[in-house]
Amino acid sequence: MRKQSLPVALLRRAVVYEVAMWRSLGRWLLRRPVGLAPGAETFSYLGVVKPILGVFIGLSAIEIPIFDLIIRHTVPWPSVRHTALALGIWGLLWMIGLYASLRIHPHVADAAGLRVRNGFSVEFLVPWTAVARVDARYRSLPSSRAIQVEHDDGATILNMGAASQTSVDLVLREPLSVPLPKGPSEPVTEIRLYADEPQALVALARRHLTVSLPRSDS
Numbered sequence: 001m002r003k004q005s006l007p008v009a010l011l012r013r014a015v016v017y018e019v020a021m022w023r024s025l026g027r028w029l030l031r032r033p034v035g036l037a038p039g040a041e042t043f044s045y046l047g048v049v050k051p052i053l054g055v056f057i058g059l060s061a062i063e064i065p066i067f068d069l070i071i072r073h074t075v076p077w078p079s080v081r082h083t084a085l086a087l088g089i090w091g092l093l094w095m096i097g098l099y100a101s102l103r104i105h106p107h108v109a110d111a112a113g114l115r116v117r118n119g120f121s122v123e124f125l126v127p128w129t130a131v132a133r134v135d136a137r138y139r140s141l142p143s144s145r146a147i148q149v150e151h152d153d154g155a156t157i158l159n160m161g162a163a164s165q166t167s168v169d170l171v172l173r174e175p176l177s178v179p180l181p182k183g184p185s186e187p188v189t190e191i192r193l194y195a196d197e198p199q200a201l202v203a204l205a206r207r208h209l210t211v212s213l214p215r216s217d218s
Helices: 002-029 050-074 078-104 199-214
Strands: 040-041 107-109 114-116 122-127 131-138 146-154 156-158 166-176 188-193
Touching: 002 078, 050 078, 050 107, 107 146, 107 199, 114 199, 131 199, 156 166, 166 199
Parallel strands: 156 188
Antiparallel strands: 040 107, 107 114, 114 122, 131 166, 146 156, 166 188
């Protein structure tokens, strides 16, 4: 039963991912961003990956007519050419959809806390009451994976990177488990994420932290 359920779970995840990708592309093209609470501010993390995505999208767009021309003169079956053309167009739209998902799902800071995102695949709220300190600091990650967990001197750190780097450190008051695509994370004591404007995010977060600090009885 377990061996049968794993392929089904993977297929279901792939379908959900695909639908979310096309939905993001539609929202971006129609200029319908995800709604925000009053007073919320957004912080993009797209700047560092935009050149990389731009190169991939440009190469994909150039590759489609070239590959179609090659197949037209070497393969006698029109069905093969049409299939390859459809796959090429799908791949190009998929890359644009990925860009759109990162564009319309920024990090969001409001009175409740910081909503950390990575496209449509990751979204969780870190309440200001759970944050002990926030700092701006650029760090390089050992891997290009967007989600990485590391252990350092007794601390469990969740890295939410972009292009193998982070720029904001959230030190938590106590261990916190957050939802991730493969399930809840282990309790982490620090969350590091990337934002294009880390100083602005840190300044806003510190203002919220000042308001959310528990007041001692006088």
